[in-house]
Amino acid sequence: MANIQIANVSKTYAGDIHAVKSVNIDIADGEFIVLVGPSGCGKSTLLRMIAGLETITSGTASIGGKIVNKVEPAERDIAMVFQNYALYPHMSVYANMAYGLKNRGTPKAEIDARVKEAVRMLELEPYLDRKPRALSGGQRQRVAMGRAIVRKPAAFLFDEPLSNLDAKLRVSMRGEIKQLQKRLGTTSLYVTHDQLEAMTLADRLVVLNRGEVEQIGTPLDVYHNPASTFVAGFIGSPAMNLVNVEITGQTIAFGDQTISVENRTLPQGKSTLGIRPEDLRLAQDGSGFAFHVDYIEELGAQRLVHGHASGTPLTVTLSSEVALPEDIRLSVLAEKLHFFSAETGKRITA
């Protein structure tokens, strides 16, 4: 077990492509960090640099206080779980798990003990002699996890390990990974593009965009205080509504409508207003602003109402109890409004 430090790490490919731009992350021992971002944001590249599968152009990565820039992947004391599992197709489940230990010259008895333990933990006992091709996707994923566990590494690196599974399995495997990591207490770095996976798994989230860190924080912190319009739009489903507004005094103007807000100081002038779909309410007796319903997505307990207010598209989460007319009025919760700079997209803290 170890902490991981990523200091000013950059990756530049030939042709001046900056995949990762001077990223700094301090990962504490035993922490579960999730790197999340859209495809092409550099999250996998960053993970692969820590694994040693890509060279680090500049900056340093250290595992357990030791700089590992020039260290071979096998000597970094890490284990990696790949998106397509990368199991050795010609080896049995047992051999797949034992291979890394065997290469390290671990005594046979110990290999056996460790594999048996991992197999019990992952409930793979009946499949020890099977080849990967005779396993289901979820089982293969577990074997890949087992291969990482038996090594007892300083850190686990996960590269979108659940992307190839169907939705239901993904949810249950997500839970298993979380539990396993809690039980083993191994520092983990997990890459995903799925913000829900990121929210549910992470002790802390690292939101990446175009090779740069947009925000680092606990899932709730990132959710409630997104640092930029990018984070606001990326974390949370359905995504936060972002509206260009102009503020004078306590009045927020957008399109030809205004919202009056009390009990809060507002940033004056042009800015981007962010409001989560669940923070919009049906307004009583003609207050609030006018909203035209375009279509409704029923989710069972709730419904997603898509529509627009003065030409601005908005999504609202409403209870599905009430019947909705086409034109309704909505109100906002003042303390739930987020403001971002119109120029930089960064959060404006009042």
Add this chain to the structure above:
Amino acid sequence: MKKYIDHLILIIGVVFMMGPVVVAFMTSTHDAAEIHMQGLMTTWGGHFAETYDEVLFEKGGFTGQVTGLAMLKNSFILGIGFAVGKIVLSMLAAYGIVYFRFRMGVVFFWMIFTTLLLPLEVRILPSYMVMSKLHLIDTYSGLIVPLLASATGTFYFRQFFKSVPDELLEAARIDGAGPFKFFIDILVPLSRNMVAAIFVIMFVYGWNQYLWPMLMTTDESFFTLVRGIKQILLVWVGSQIPDYNQAFALAVLAMLPPILVVIIFQSWFIKGLTESDK
């Protein structure tokens, strides 16, 4: 109805392909004089045991030193040496080309590939000269080594290695497998269907070599079956009738091992050339 037509077509195909083989076998069971008078036979002649015994164990040839069995052995050495050598060499070459980034890797690949345009027949003189200077005439090494470089094999293995997912290499690297271990533990077992397929092709190719052994060996103890057949028919001296029966028997014997190899390896052969097990 369609099923019967399908079967009819297949049966015609079988008869067409097998006919000459059956005729050769039947003819080989008659004695030479009978064949000389009546030509090819389609009936059982009754001299099976003695002809084949004579072909296999009796010393013959120009010097009277070489038996059919010895020729069979030579053919096997040539066929297996060929197949194994070509596979080892082309696998290593393909491994180098696919997994190691070295200067002009692509150039080297295409250089290997263009040797397809230079079959043995084109480079007989220089090849012979090299072997002769190295004093490898009349040796097994001289028979086998000059033909080992295989562009076809290298190309097949290159394509196969390229289709192996990169993650396997990465997983192996993290698991502490160096280049050698990765090759032996991962790539070679994954390639086994491919190896079997190429083994079949190369074995048959080596077994049927005629021109090169004829040039490289003058010592009859290096004769292969394919050359032996020709040798029997060469004794057309005076009123002596060539041992047609023996020639046919040798031909039948020469056919057997390649057929066996194909039959034994056929399921791997098809898998190796059509599907990939990844």
